[in-house]
Amino acid sequence: MSALQSRKAIQLCRLMRPDDANVLGNTHGGTILTMIEEAGTIVSTCHCNTQGGDRCVAALARVEKTEFLYPMFIGDVAHVSAEITYASKHSLEVHVSITSENILSGVKKLTNTAALWYVPLSLPNVDKTVEVPPIKYDSPKQEEEGRKRYEAQKMDRQQTKEGIEAATPPALEAEEHTAAFSQSSLIHLVGPSDCTLHDFAHGGVTMKLMDEVAGIVAARHCNTNIVTACVDAINFHRKVKKGSVVTVTGRMIFTSDKSMQIEVFVDAVSFMEANHGKYRAATAVFTYTSLDQHHKPLPVPPLKVQGEVEEKKFKDGEARYLQNKAKRMAAKQQKQHEEGAPQSNGLHQAGWPTHVGVSRD
Template identity: 65%
Template sequence: MSVPQMREASPSSLQLCRVMRPDDANIMGNVHGGIILKMIEEAGAIVGTRHCNTLNGERCWVALVRVEKTEFLVPVFIGEVVHVSAEITFTSKHSLEVQVKVMAENILKGTKKLANKAALWYVPCSLENADKILEVPPIKYASAEQEEMGRKRYEAQKIVRWETKARIEEVLPPPLNPEPHTVGFSQSSLIHLLGPSDCTISDYVYGGVTMKLMDEVAGIVAARHCNTKIVTASVEAINFHRKIKKGCVVTVTGRLTFASNRSMEIEALVDAASLVDDEKVSYRAVSAFFTYISLDKDNKPLPVPLLKIEGEEEQRRFEEGKARYLQNKAKRLADRAPAVTQ
């Protein structure tokens, strides 16, 4: 049995590691993207909660509110040891940014590879009153420039979070007997009752639990559309709109929004409703876009079937997804271009 290890570098940093087991992976031996996302969030939550409780005063836990775009750089396989390093890189009055790096180690060959990088934003919530947001102890920056760059990231994510909250849309059930390669044909949902093992000591669900469920349902959508082996390539920013409490039932829905000849964008949405409270109205808790690619038995990319669009709403979502795809493609090309010296 593997035992998770932790090495503390400073009060604002943390490292976790564990070996990847068969139940972490798909039938081809690739570790699920949701498992990696869950480990990333666990490391962020630990270092964030520890930091926010360094001062004497009201005790708190940190709630995840946003994960920036995350690239899955290389696949991780059964038997590899995953090292997750988390460090607090910016603090505002009521929030903190944690940057996370994931390394995968092959202990038989003695090699390591960078698998993921992510940036997460948390807010500290009082243990006595989860709706009360507490102040974050400041961190020391290596330079004024580093602090200013963090402030710019903070302002940018705050604006986008509010814009996303304003665009919450209803999810309609798929039609009966939908045609193959349509949105309705691959649309899928998972229903999960949140129990004690899914939640923090304050009885609110871990962000990593919902991200894992979102990756699972998005993977089902991608596999249904392609009928091949699929793998998570990236996740656009994940926005946590509202907290989810123990005893809630979450409905996690995935639907295709855009497909190029090499990739699929899938919108994953989490709606929650309480089983035990008198108020049982469902509400949108989390939303994100996942990108998947289709692979053959040798892990080589395969063409993605054309997505058949039906109706104005699907066309609008397709055009929005295409714009995100082109923007990300342009950014990747710019990152690869050699620097011009003068």
């Protein structure tokens, strides 16, 4: 087989069942993230084994911003599409989209989009990175745009890595609507069912735990029904091996009128190794919204900021919120311009559907 491979793509589908959803029938954000990661792993691993040399497995290194555009419900069929869009020497980018299908009405909706970065690891030695087979691009411009995304995520990973060992303050008796009040943690033993065939945790398993913790933090802050609105970049700093105990901690860092940002850390300890030192395995920022029983957005209680560290995180969160809002508005306006549609105001102007209650104002 030729070393030069065409761009690869796969499609998966799955029926949403009651254990995939919350009590209101909305599919958990963690379930969505798991499906995204499974599709990305499959297409990446298949592509990376199309040339000679060591057989390898693709390990998740980073997840770019993940959008939750519409909710998915029990009984819907999720159609997951994954496509490799860029390949560097030792990593590759995969774009994933999920479309929900109501099999009774036939209605289909694009519910989620994400971009993930994978690194191929040698099966004989999972600490060794192997080279990625090149892909064909439709045009030089497409390749150049992919290279720019690669450089941008590489720089962001390096900047994020500088602060990953920062301690997360413990949640003590605290005033309601403070960060300490809603801070939550989950402790999980990484078992065989959580792992790849090569004994390190699936990225989707880790992301599901992160989403669960972020959801608990959001629910404690609002005391209402909450849903995942989007996930900013998830960085995987180190592999989590089978037998490790992971502590997943979430802490509120910013609130707007209708959205919340929760910073999530994954710390791991491997009791299977001689050195039992704790290390930070993954970090991310999740955005949640609060909904009423009709899936309409509710106001979010303002976060009571305490101390210089929380003030800085709040300002960083505000900058991230404004930047994301500007990007959504620009994308919406561009789409309206291309379609020749009239401009609109409010939630549609910001690029968010009004009837499902996922506005982030």
